[in-house]
Amino acid sequence: MKKEKYFETEYGYFGADGSYIIKGHNTPKPWINVISNGKYGIVVSQTGGGFSWYIHSNFNRITRWFQDLIKDDWGKYIYIKEKKSGKYWSTSYQPTKRRYDYYRVKHSFGYSDIVSRFDDIESKYTIFVPIDYSLEVWRVRIKNNSTRKRKLSLYTYFEWCLGDAPDNHREFFKTFIETEFKKDIIFATKRLWNLKNRKGEHLNRKWDYIAYHFSNSEVISYDTEKVNFIGRYGDLNNPKALKEGKLKRCIGKWNDPIGSLHIDLDLASEEEKEVVFVLGLDSEKKNIYKIKKYFSDIRNVDKELDKVKKFWENIFAQIEVKTSDKSIDLLLNKWLKYQAISCRLWARAAYYQQSGAYGFRDQLQDSQIFLTINPNLTKEQIRLHTKHQFNDGRVYHWWHPISEEGLKNNISDNLLWLPFLVYRYLIETKDFKFLDEKIKYVDKGKESLYKHCLKTFNVVLSRMSKRYLPLIGGGDWNDGLNAVGTLNKGESIWLGFFFYYILDKWQKIFDYKKDKKNKEKFKKVMKKLKNSLIKYGWDGKWFIRAIKDNGELIGSTKCKEGKIFLNPQSWAVLSNAVDKKFQKIAMESVKKYLVKSNGPVLFYPAYTVPDENIGYLTRYAPGVRENGGVYFHAACWALWAFLETGEKEYAYKLYKKLSPILSGKKPEKYQCEPYVTPGNIDGPNSPFYGKGGWTWYTGSAAWFYTVLLNEFIGIKPEWDGLKIEPKIPSKWKKVYVKRYFRNSIFNIKIINQGKAKRIAKIIVDGKEVETNILSCEKNKVYNVEVYLK
Numbered sequence: 001m002k003k004e005k006y007f008e009t010e011y012g013y014f015g016a017d018g019s020y021i022i023k024g025h026n027t028p029k030p031w032i033n034v035i036s037n038g039k040y041g042i043v044v045s046q047t048g049g050g051f052s053w054y055i056h057s058n059f060n061r062i063t064r065w066f067q068d069l070i071k072d073d074w075g076k077y078i079y080i081k082e083k084k085s086g087k088y089w090s091t092s093y094q095p096t097k098r099r100y101d102y103y104r105v106k107h108s109f110g111y112s113d114i115v116s117r118f119d120d121i122e123s124k125y126t127i128f129v130p131i132d133y134s135l136e137v138w139r140v141r142i143k144n145n146s147t148r149k150r151k152l153s154l155y156t157y158f159e160w161c162l163g164d165a166p167d168n169h170r171e172f173f174k175t176f177i178e179t180e181f182k183k184d185i186i187f188a189t190k191r192l193w194n195l196k197n198r199k200g201e202h203l204n205r206k207w208d209y210i211a212y213h214f215s216n217s218e219v220i221s222y223d224t225e226k227v228n229f230i231g232r233y234g235d236l237n238n239p240k241a242l243k244e245g246k247l248k249r250c251i252g253k254w255n256d257p258i259g260s261l262h263i264d265l266d267l268a269s270e271e272e273k274e275v276v277f278v279l280g281l282d283s284e285k286k287n288i289y290k291i292k293k294y295f296s297d298i299r300n301v302d303k304e305l306d307k308v309k310k311f312w313e314n315i316f317a318q319i320e321v322k323t324s325d326k327s328i329d330l331l332l333n334k335w336l337k338y339q340a341i342s343c344r345l346w347a348r349a350a351y352y353q354q355s356g357a358y359g360f361r362d363q364l365q366d367s368q369i370f371l372t373i374n375p376n377l378t379k380e381q382i383r384l385h386t387k388h389q390f391n392d393g394r395v396y397h398w399w400h401p402i403s404e405e406g407l408k409n410n411i412s413d414n415l416l417w418l419p420f421l422v423y424r425y426l427i428e429t430k431d432f433k434f435l436d437e438k439i440k441y442v443d444k445g446k447e448s449l450y451k452h453c454l455k456t457f458n459v460v461l462s463r464m465s466k467r468y469l470p471l472i473g474g475g476d477w478n479d480g481l482n483a484v485g486t487l488n489k490g491e492s493i494w495l496g497f498f499f500y501y502i503l504d505k506w507q508k509i510f511d512y513k514k515d516k517k518n519k520e521k522f523k524k525v526m527k528k529l530k531n532s533l534i535k536y537g538w539d540g541k542w543f544i545r546a547i548k549d550n551g552e553l554i555g556s557t558k559c560k561e562g563k564i565f566l567n568p569q570s571w572a573v574l575s576n577a578v579d580k581k582f583q584k585i586a587m588e589s590v591k592k593y594l595v596k597s598n599g600p601v602l603f604y605p606a607y608t609v610p611d612e613n614i615g616y617l618t619r620y621a622p623g624v625r626e627n628g629g630v631y632f633h634a635a636c637w638a639l640w641a642f643l644e645t646g647e648k649e650y651a652y653k654l655y656k657k658l659s660p661i662l663s664g665k666k667p668e669k670y671q672c673e674p675y676v677t678p679g680n681i682d683g684p685n686s687p688f689y690g691k692g693g694w695t696w697y698t699g700s701a702a703w704f705y706t707v708l709l710n711e712f713i714g715i716k717p718e719w720d721g722l723k724i725e726p727k728i729p730s731k732w733k734k735v736y737v738k739r740y741f742r743n744s745i746f747n748i749k750i751i752n753q754g755k756a757k758r759i760a761k762i763i764v765d766g767k768e769v770e771t772n773i774l775s776c777e778k779n780k781v782y783n784v785e786v787y788l789k
Contacts, residue, residue: 006326007674009667018334019108020675022046025093028671030072033107034339034696035127036346040134040280043350044112044127046105048092049075053165054134054209054281056356056402057349059195061165062211062281063158069351076158076279078125078140079242080118083151088242089118091125091140095157095236107675109312109338111305120146121267130304131311135280135291139301142275144267152265153220155242156213156277157229160257162190163207165354170256177257179224181249185214185292186222186259187285195403209281212288216276216296217263221247226256276301312338318373321713322736323728327661328708330675336705339676340369343696345381350696352679357398357406360385361417361477362699368421369702371428371717372709372740378425383439385418386452391441393455406442410474412463412485413495415456416502422453423505428717429742432512450513453506457522460499463488468532470495472546477567478602480617480626487549493537494545497571500529504575508719530577538582542589543568545603548613555603562614564593565603566634573641587645590638598681598690599658600638602631606685623686625693630681632658632700636707643711648727648756651712658704663692677701715739715748721775722746724762724786730755744776747783754789761787 004016012022012031022031030045041057044050049072051057051065065074077095081088089098092114102117111128124141144150160177161167176192190207197205223229223241228248231240241247247262265273278295282288294300321332344366348355367381388406389395395415399406426432435450463471470476472485472492484490503522510519537543545555545565555565569586572578594600606628607618620627635658642651656662663681664674672678672692679694710716714726715737722741728750735750753760762769763785776782 006330007661007665009665009674011667012674014330014661014675015106017108018330019106020673022105022107024103025105028667029069030351031105031107031673032351032696033112034343034347034350035110035112035129035136036342037129037131037133038346040129040136041347041349042127042129042136043347045072045075045351046107046114047072047075047094048077048090048114049073049094051161051165052076052136052279053349053356056400057347057354058165058356059400059402060163060209060356061161061167062279064161064165064167066166067351067354073236076138077156077236078138078277079155079157079239080121080123080142081153081155081242081245082119082121083153083245085119086243086245087119089116091116091123097237109316109334110308110342117145120144121150121152126305128305128308131307133280133291133304134282135278135295137295137301137304138277138279139305140275140277141272142265142267143272144269147269149269150267152267153245154263154265154275155247156215156259156261157236157239158213158259158279159226160188160211160224160259162188162209162211163192164194174256175253177255178253179251179255179257179259181222181224181251183289183292184219185212185288186224186251186261187212187288188224188257188259196405209283210285210288211279211281213259213261213277213279214292214296215261215263215278216298217265219261220264221249221262223247223250223260224252224255224257225250226258229258229260274298315341315373318740319709320736320738321709323713324732324734327659328655330661331659332705332708332713335675336677336701336708337369337373339696339701340366340705343676344699344701345369348697352694353697355398355697357400358384358388359398360388360395360414362398364417364421365699366702368424368706371424375425375429375431378421378428379431379434382418382421382425382434382449383437385421386439386449388442389415389418389452389455390443391445393459395456396442410486411476411479412460412470412473412492413476413498415459416495416498418456419453419502419506422449423502423509426509427505427719430719432509435509435513454518457503461525465489465491467491467536468528469493469536469547470499475615476546478617478626480615480620481546481554482615482617483611483613484546484548484554484615489549489551491536491547492545493533493543493547493555494565494567494571496529496533496537497543497568497575497577500526500533500577501571501575504577526577533572534578534582537568538578542586543572543582550613552613554614561605561607561609562603562618562628563605564589566590566594566600566631566638567602569594570634570637570641573644574637583645587641587647590641591650594638595654595657596630596684596689597657598663599630599632599635599654601628601683602626602634604628604683606683608685621686623683623689625680628685629683630658632677632679632681632698633703636700636703640707640711643707643727646727648712649729651727652729655708655712660692660695663690666690677704713737715746717741718773721773724748724759724772724774724784726750726756726759726786726788728752728756728788730757732756742776743778745781746774746776747781748786749784750786750788752788756788758789759786760789763787 396406606622678692679698
């Protein structure tokens with residue numbers, strides 16, 4: 001039976017289950033998988049590169065890794081050596097870089113497989129993180145495809161980090177790591193952790209964990225000293241230990257610490273055997289011994305891998321979409337959910353960036369992904385971020401789990417994402433009781449969620465300019481505008497639109513709370529804000545972006561560079577703060593000046609000369625990232641805005657420009673993984689126009705998902721029920737959506753009998769209804785047919 005392959009290129013394709021299959025090691029850039037269970041996480045590339053951590057990828061790194069997307073030569077490896085011939089290679093391309101007879105990598109949901117064949121030995125190396133354990137499993141199946149008996153040895157290798165990363169000052173930090181070997185387990189501890197102790201002192205605290213590494217097979221030898229393994233001035237391609245065929249059993253406090261286990265394996269012709277290695281951490285050795293016993297049984301390994309697969313299948317099953325475009329189906333049904341959850345919310349790390357911190361605005365927006373899967377998880381995220389608000393209403397820009405230290409700065413939009421997400425959660429669930437829940441501030445006091453949100457509004461009001469525009473402070477959504485308002489005079493037009501949007505959406509919440517005083521107060525704010533946005537923001541054909549401290553405009557026809565910015569045009573539409581005529585002209589300008597071959601750039605033209613009155617945005621190379629590139633997060637808002645203005649056909653064309661799957665059809669140009677969204681794509685001012693970057697760790701995944709489902713497919717929540725408002729292309733004939741909503745299931749068939757311009761009729765459970773907002777009772781299944789003309 002022929003395998004299903006979708007969107008195949010010379011480098012790979014999507015399989016029938018949505019996994020991505022990479023056909024060799026030599027992709028244009030490392031193509032990775034980010035695997036996390038919410039606490040323990042790993043990154044693995046198609047060459048075998050990557051690293052491991054627990055809770056925080058920078059403060060609590062388990063294995064060493066250094067960022068180099070050209071060489072990709074830091075990872076955790078398994079060598080295979082044939083005793084008779086002395087030949088050796090690795091299960092992954094790195095570190096030995098052999099010419100394999102066969103090499104395939106499968107990046108899937110919660111696990112990756114690397115299958116290779118060398119010298120008639122085939123290995124399948126599966127790496128995964130169990131759902132309920134703080135560890136990773138390396139399962140290796142090895143088959144002898146030759147006609148003779150083979151005696152093999154396997155050697156693992158990685159370097160211990162155990163705390164702060166990147167481990168640049170190795171000669172200092174290695175002196176605090178101690179290794180031991182007991183009951184066939186390598187243990188590693190560290191007497192220093194560069195976090196504050198209970199007295200507030202740095203460099204005076206031990207690492208809180210015990211790391212370990214074991215196999216389910218008999219350990220022949222082991223080592224924890226790097227020089228013993230690679231040799232003096234050696235390397236991992238041809239390590240001394242592999243040449244000698246033995247490890248020196250070195251442990252203690254005086255090493256450059258690694259982890260390496262050696263096991264032997266005899267295989268008859270056509271025989272296959274399975275070996276398991278485990279790397280992880282715990283707080284007590286007694287737990288580790290129990291873990292070793294459990295994972296030494298291959299049946300338990302299979303059970304835990306199956307549990308991982310079923311976990312993600314259950315996540316994906318909560319909402320299912322089938323359209324006329326397979327690329328949309330792959331993104332909506334699997335990859336956008338997986339990227340947003342496994343990477344952005346849980347791992348908070350990838351290859352382009354390792355943060356470990358929670359961004360106040362970042363993970364709040366990311367948590368929108370849970371609204372259609374399990375809204376309680378969005379609720380938990382809101383709680384977490386609310387606890388990192390100060391009593392004066394301001395919030396951390398970001399904070400670190402474990403240490404709970406954070407940055408309180410003057411960036412002006414952070415705090416508004418709290419009421420934004422509260423609105424999003426409430427309109428999905430109508431869980432208005434949540435507003436009354438008392439939540440602590442990070443510094444002092446405890447008040448209802450409702451009051452937390454009101455404080456954010458009042459902080460913004462306290463930061464209005466004399467012209468009644470929001471002060472931009474140290475930047476708004478775009479951190480790169482960090483010098484526009486340092487004197488507290490610069491103004492943000494985009495923030496004005498965003499503030500208006502939230503206040504408008506909160507009118508219903510004020511009604512629920514019977515808070516007439518605040519409703520009237522903020523209605524007046526909206527009216528004054530609307531007048532100021534038009535009076536001071538309109539530039540004739542579009543809205544300007546901001547005003548500097550010195551009064552100069554950003555994003556104006558008067559500017560030599562950075563003449564027109566994307567966000568104020570999109571949010572002029574989304575906020576509905578200005579008349580339709582302004583919205584239409586602004587979006588026509590977006591079409592004319594900003595939409596390029598890979599979607600709408602953040603602004604145009606790019607800055608070629610740094611401007612110290614704007615910020616680091618102008619210091620990027622022209623066309624790169626926020627300096628005139630496609631910034632995918634903002635591009636999602638533009639897609640939404642075009643759908644709001646009724647330009648569904650144009651919006652679909654825009655989707656096809658943005659889709660990583662479709663951009664990935666030209667891999668040498670695009671370079672990035674085609675299965676996840678990038679943070680940015682180089683714009684026309686770059687010589688590498690169309691090259692993607694900053695994949696995985698980007699807030700665009702949750703936004704792309706939200707816009708495609710809610711606005712494009714047109715199945716979205718309203719206060720009175722589930723709204724059906726498809727904005728699909730005229731050529732599509734059918735769309736199917738299974739959507740969980742307020743504890744009920746809606747099975748929705750959209751049937752296009754014309755050009756999909758309007759709804760002709762809606763039938764619910766065999767009866768025609770007069771509204772496109774469908775109410776529901778709990779725990780019911782509704783079968784809906786939507787006919788379009």
